[in-house]
């Protein structure tokens with residue numbers, strides 16, 4: 575996915591707000607990129623534009639050869655608010671089937687995909703249940719299954735674990751890492767949690783606020799597969815989280831020089847494309 579010179583300005587009766595200043599980066603195929611930054615720096619705005627759910631004010635977003643100008647084939651989104659993103663009057667299976675409707679697949683293929691997706695998120699026995707019969711963590715698993723059932727090239731996630739408890743969050747983080755491998759999908763995940771950004775990412779994009787912009791693009795060179803205890807014990811993990819923390823907390827006026835020092839790989843534009 576290639577994001578080129580994207581800006582976003584919100585205009586309202588109260589005035590105009592530059593939410594995101596010129597932003598460019600590339601996400602390579604199968605890469606897991608996390609996007610972290612302080613509240614209001616434009617993380618959700620950026621992700622919604624990547625999903626084609628919000629128009630850019632200027633600049634372009636491409637998925638492969640195609641410009642993203644609306645909800646695009648090959649893109650799936652998981653939101654924080656699982657309870658609002660699932661249809662409560664439909665069973666889990668029907669919720670998943672809805673995501674495949676546009677593809678007009680044979681019934682047997684849909685059933686197979688649903689079974690695979692439910693297995694991948696550990697909900698094999700829950701297909702006939704309704705979302706409201708499940709815990710919050712299980713509902714978010716359903717939302718993840720629904721996102722992958724259409725077998726997208728890119729999975730976009732907006733603070734998907736912010737509304738669950740710490741233990742469930744750790745389980746869901748590991749689940750998404752497994753899903754990435756099983757479905758060979760490219761992932762961009764927005765979070766405000768610095769540890770999560772480092773634990774999950776192959777790269778961390780650190781955004782700064784006022785206006786929103788990419789301050790640093792940090793390669794995460796931790797070994798895979800990641801493991802909640804062992805990975806977080808590594809000195810390299812502590813170092814990376816400190817780098818990201820410093821960038822997120824650092825006052826705006828010194829941010830760009832700090833970013834360059836902490837992340838010499840900032841010249842991301844030169845990377846090859848792309849999912």
Ligand SMILES: Nc1ncnc2c1ncn2[C@@H]1O[C@H](COP(=O)(O)OP(=O)(O)OP(=O)(O)O)[C@@H](O)[C@H]1O
Nearest residue numbers: 584586591593612613614615616617618619620766
């Ligand atoms: N629909 C809108 N109209 C006007 N301003 C908006 C709108 N949506 C977002 N903004 C503003 O744009 C900026 C970026 O918002 P955005 O929600 O993208 O940030 P964020 O980093 O995702 O924040 P948070 O971490 O708090 O969710 C903020 O200043 C916000 O107030």
